[in-house]
Amino acid sequence: METKSHLVAPSLLSSNFLELANEIDMLNKSKADWFHLDIMDGRFVPNITFGFEIIKQIRTKTQKTLDTHLMIVEPEKYIERFREAGADIITVHYEASNHLHRLIYQIKETGAKAGVAINPHTPICVLEETLPFVDMVLIMSVNPGFGGQKFITTATDKVAKLDRIRKKHKYKFLIEVDGGVNLDTGKILLSAGANILVAGSFIFGSENPTKTIEQLKIL
Ligand code: DX5
Numbered sequence: 157m158e159t160k161s162h163l164v165a166p167s168l169l170s171s172n173f174l175e176l177a178n179e180i181d182m183l184n185k186s187k188a189d190w191f192h193l194d195i196m197d198g199r200f201v202p203n204i205t206f207g208f209e210i211i212k213q214i215r216t217k218t219q220k221t222l223d224t225h226l227m228i229v230e231p232e233k234y235i236e237r238f239r240e241a242g243a244d245i246i247t248v249h250y251e252a253s254n255h256l257h258r259l260i261y262q263i264k265e266t267g268a269k270a271g272v273a274i275n276p277h278t279p280i281c282v283l284e285e286t287l288p289f290v291d292m293v294l295i296m297s298v299n300p301g302f303g304g305q306k307f308i309t310t311a312t313d314k315v316a317k318l319d320r321i322r323k324k325h326k327y328k329f330l331i332e333v334d335g336g337v338n339l340d341t342g343k344i345l346l347s348a349g350a351n352i353l354v355a356g357s358f359i360f361g362s363e364n365p366t367k368t369i370e371q372l373k374i375l
Pocket residue numbers: 167169170192194225298299300301302303304305334335336337354355356357358
């Protein structure tokens with residue numbers, strides 16, 4: 157994947173689900189590039205969110221890229237259904253798969269872009285054999301499961317390290333960071349080499365989400 161300037165992907169996890177249609181409308185009119193959708197199964201992470209039906213309905217309301225972050229065990233069972241529901245990018249966790257190479261190709265075969273995510277405790281080096289064929293790497297800067305957590309600062313070094321490897325090998329994947337992103341952490345992450353900033357509570361918890369998205373866009 158390619159991008160000229162950085163992208164902002166609001167995480168709907170922190171949106172008001174009772175007002176979902178209005179939240180989508182706001183995002184459509186805003187400078188947000190992608191919709192970040194957090195799928196949790198209560199097994200890979202200690203929380204449960206939403207699944208195919210909600211994604212299908214969101215799909216009917218936006219043309220923007222649906223960036224689905226699967227925090228689920230056995231993701232290989234559900235890839236085709238996430239794609240059918242409307243996912244453009246499907247990101248799976250390194251920690252959730254014993255057969256990551258096969259899984260990445262399973263995602264690509266559906267026509268979706270394939271991402272791989274790593275938890276805060278997982279080092280970049282384990283992705284060495286995966287980097288040549290992924291479209292995106294998602295660096296978690298909080299332990300996945302909940303919005304509104306504090307940014308784990310070691311994520312910045314991981315982004316910088318990954319960016320160096322990307323340059324050295326001329327890899328094409330994008331670097332996304334998720335968790336505790338605000339204007340300060342966002343700026344640091346962008347200078348370390350991040351391409352996509354995911355932000356949930358910082359956007360939806362602010363007085364003017366549209367303006368907050370704009371501020372993240374001009375970092
Ligand atoms: C956490 C999710 C994030 C979450 C980020 O497991 O993957 O996408 O919504 O929330 P904030 O931006 O509030 O840390």
